[in-house]
Amino acid sequence: MENNTFGGRLKALRISKRLTQENFANLFYLNKSSISKYEKDKNLPENLLLVKIADYFEVSVDYLLCRTDQPKLLPGNPQPPTCQEFLETYIFSDEEKDAFSSYFSFPETYKQEVLDFISFKSTNNKA
Numbered sequence: 453m454e455n456n457t458f459g460g461r462l463k464a465l466r467i468s469k470r471l472t473q474e475n476f477a478n479l480f481y482l483n484k485s486s487i488s489k490y491e492k493d494k495n496l497p498e499n500l501l502l503v504k505i506a507d508y509f510e511v512s513v514d515y516l517l518c519r520t521d522q523p524k525l526l527p528g529n530p531q532p533p534t535c536q537e538f539l540e541t542y543i544f545s546d547e548e549k550d551a552f553s554s555y556f557s558f559p560e561t562y563k564q565e566v567l568d569f570i571s572f573k574s575t576n577n578k579a
Contacts (some may be wrong), residue, residue, distance in 0.1 A: 459493035461516055465509045466491075480504065 455461050466476050473487040474565070480501065484562075489495040497505060504511045511523040 456518055457493050458496060458516055458518060459491040461518065462487075462505070463491040465511065469509070479508070 455464050460513045463558045466473070469476075471479075473491070474484045486497075487536070490497060496502070502513055502516065506516055512520065514520045515523045
């Protein structure tokens with residue numbers, strides 16, 4: 453059984469729980485034909501249903517969509533970086549960090565004001 457498509461992974465997960473297509477469809481208030489189409493890769497569920505299916509099988513949506521072969525998020529995965537951590541780690545090169553060295557020495561409240569301003573400006577520039 454191919455597990456490199458959404459349908460293949462869904463079918464493998466369903467079978468691992470010993471569910472028929474009909475049993476599985478009933479869990480999510482769907483028709484058996486919907487499950488069949490998903491498993492044959494003829495349709496994909498809408499986003500909300502996709503999340504519910506991932507939660508039911510305790511896998512990530514990325515796994516279902518074949519974006520990773522890792523079924524579950526690793527326990528203890530770090531939280532996404534804060535805005536400040538992101539700026540400090542990913543945005544500034546070493547040269548830019550030197551140019552912005554005063555920012556990094558600001559008290560936390562001042563840093564937050566700068567980040568709020570950047571966020572405000574980027575939001576208003578999209579309009």
